[in-house]
Amino acid sequence: MTGRIERALVTGASSGIGTAFARQLAQRGVHLVLVARREDRLRALAGALTHSHGVEVEVLGADLADPGDRARVEDRLRSDLQVVDLLVNDAGLGGYGRLDTQDPDLLRRMVEVNVTALLHLTRAALPGMLERQRGGVINVGSTAGERPGPHAAVYGASKAFVNRLTEAVHEEVRGTGVRVLLLAPGFTATEFQAVAGVAADVAPAGLAADPDEVVAAGLQAFAAGRAVCVPRVADRALLHAARALPRVAVRRVSGLIHARGGGR
Numbered sequence: 001m002t003g004r005i006e007r008a009l010v011t012g013a014s015s016g017i018g019t020a021f022a023r024q025l026a027q028r029g030v031h032l033v034l035v036a037r038r039e040d041r042l043r044a045l046a047g048a049l050t051h052s053h054g055v056e057v058e059v060l061g062a063d064l065a066d067p068g069d070r071a072r073v074e075d076r077l078r079s080d081l082q083v084v085d086l087l088v089n090d091a092g093l094g095g096y097g098r099l100d101t102q103d104p105d106l107l108r109r110m111v112e113v114n115v116t117a118l119l120h121l122t123r124a125a126l127p128g129m130l131e132r133q134r135g136g137v138i139n140v141g142s143t144a145g146e147r148p149g150p151h152a153a154v155y156g157a158s159k160a161f162v163n164r165l166t167e168a169v170h171e172e173v174r175g176t177g178v179r180v181l182l183l184a185p186g187f188t189a190t191e192f193q194a195v196a197g198v199a200a201d202v203a204p205a206g207l208a209a210d211p212d213e214v215v216a217a218g219l220q221a222f223a224a225g226r227a228v229c230v231p232r233v234a235d236r237a238l239l240h241a242a243r244a245l246p247r248v249a250v251r252r253v254s255g256l257i258h259a260r261g262g263g264r
């Protein structure tokens with residue numbers, strides 16, 4: 001399923017979709033480099049995956065909002081020793097509220113992690129992959145990047161960047177042997193909503209996709225060389241509907257939904 005992928009670097013591996021990526025890649029015998037801030041979680045996951053699947057797992061604790069830490073992860077991606085041939089840019093965070101009331105430092109971190117880190121890690125990984133004519137990048141964007149997101153304006157804009165960038169780079173490297181996939185999930189049951197301060201009754205987990213389902217769809221799409229994967233039928237239908245509706249209606253409905261999530 002993962003072709004000739006031998007070693008993957010997964011950001012955001014301490015939780016949610018990133019942990020599911022680490023598990024499913026280890027099940028396929030892929031060695032791992034796990035990146036996030038919570039090193040205790042990464043070490044526990046590394047121990048479990050090495051024990052159950054016999055894969056090598058490196059732990060690389062890094063705050064991707066910090067340029068110095070980002071540079072260490074970029075160096076690891078460029079290394080010729082134990083070459084990384086799949087980069088999964090999964091780390092990300094959200095935040096709800098009217099722009100003028102949101103914490104400026106939260107907004108900065110959202111842009112640094114969701115946009116700047118993803119861009120620079122992709123830029124660091126691609127040259128070696130292109131030289132070897134194999135490997136690839138999976139960028140985790142979002143269906144939220146396909147519509148204006150009042151009360152989650154910066155998050156939506158950050159994911160619009162990820163979605164547009166990734167599809168464009170997929171096209172740039174077409175035919176080189178290197179694959180670039182945009183994985184754009186909708187609402188998924190992870191720690192994301194709690195981290196973003198959304199109450200559980202506003203975002204009921206019963207409506208959410210399972211992270212394992214999202215990752216399985218993503219790895220299948222990557223293996224097939226696709227450009228974009230929106231894992232759930234319901235989310236694909238909503239995207240089609242949003243394209244057909246007048247933009248003003250999409251803005252209003254989107255704003256009402258996000259305002260319930262904590263937009264003041």
Ligand SMILES: NC(=O)c1ccc[n+]([C@@H]2O[C@H](COP(=O)([O-])OP(=O)(O)OC[C@H]3O[C@@H](n4cnc5c(N)ncnc54)[C@H](OP(=O)(O)O)[C@@H]3O)[C@@H](O)[C@H]2O)c1
Pocket residue numbers: 011012013014015016017018035036037038039062063064065090091092093094109113140141142143184185186187188189190191192193195
């Ligand atoms: N859940 C959803 O409904 C949903 C929908 C569409 C797209 N997504 C996207 O899916 C991706 C994964 O999110 P998730 O749903 O799995 O949420 P999650 O459970 O909250 O996981 C987020 C991951 O990002 C890492 N992270 C956050 N800030 C970081 C920083 N400064 N430096 C390094 N790592 C950082 C976290 O690790 P540490 O805290 O340990 O650093 C954690 O491993 C995100 O890009 C998100 O935008 C999620």
